[in-house]
Amino acid sequence: MTDTPEKPISAGLKSALELGPLLLFFAGYMLLKDREFTIGAETYSGFIVITAAFIPLLVASTLILWRLSGKLSPMQILTLVLVIGMGGLSVWLNDERFFKMKPTILYVFFGAVLGFGLTRGESYLRVVMEGLMPLQHEGWLILTRRFMAFFFALAVANELIWRNFSTELWVNFKIFGLTIAMFAFFLSQNRLFSAYAAEDENGV
Incomplete structure (x- = not known):
């Protein structure tokens, strides 16, 4: 697919x-x-x-x-x-607990995949996002490390919320909180995007 x-x-x-x-x-x-x-x-x-x-x-x-x-x-x-x-x-x-654990599994999986790539000196994030954000190799490695930490942080947040708070709060976190967190994360990377932007073939 x-x-x-x-x-x-x-x-x-x-x-x-x-x-x-x-x-x-x-x-x-x-x-x-x-x-x-x-x-x-x-x-x-x-x-x-x-x-x-x-x-x-x-x-x-x-x-x-x-x-x-x-x-x-x-x-x-x-x-x-x-x-x-x-x-x-x-x-x-x-048992609603299984569905509530879904984001945890998703984010731990992607964090682990990115971490495995980093141990090989590679950015698996680059494979799926290079067309959107052309960066230098070092920039991709830095962004991948940050994404890995971000995914693990989201997994921890999801566990803390569904285990300790109401279902309604968890639903709001899943629908709106995670979306806002992802948007804020991308905005926070603007300096990295500028510092490691890949030059085109004309050196611009």
Whole structure:
């Protein structure tokens, strides 16, 4: 799914397919958070019900995005796998903890992958982001180290929040907190982008 050349797709449609399921999850949770549903002999919280609805919604939006663009990022693929796996376990076992652990697993995995690349003197981040940000080799290594630390910090934050605070706070953290943190992280790297910007073929 990642080696096919990417097809043109409008930024608005791409954002809608990527963020739409998360926003619908949030809206659904806010509507159902105080309700319980009895299905068969089992009683399910609103969180579990909306998680069950979120899984096929994310599958559908991801497949549509792949169909339209011809490409999915490694993070999109792993996110889909973890949502199906951990979300499915939460629904099957009627235990919201599995779905709440999903971001932890995702961020630890990517942090570990980046760390492994650094031990080899390589930046795996460069493989997926070079087209967006042309940097010198040293710049990529510095950015990769920072990304690795950032991913591990997000994993720790997710564990602290879901284990010690309410489900509603965790949902807000997942939908909005993580997005804001990622945006703020990129903004904080502006000096690095400027200092290690790769020159083009004309030396500009």
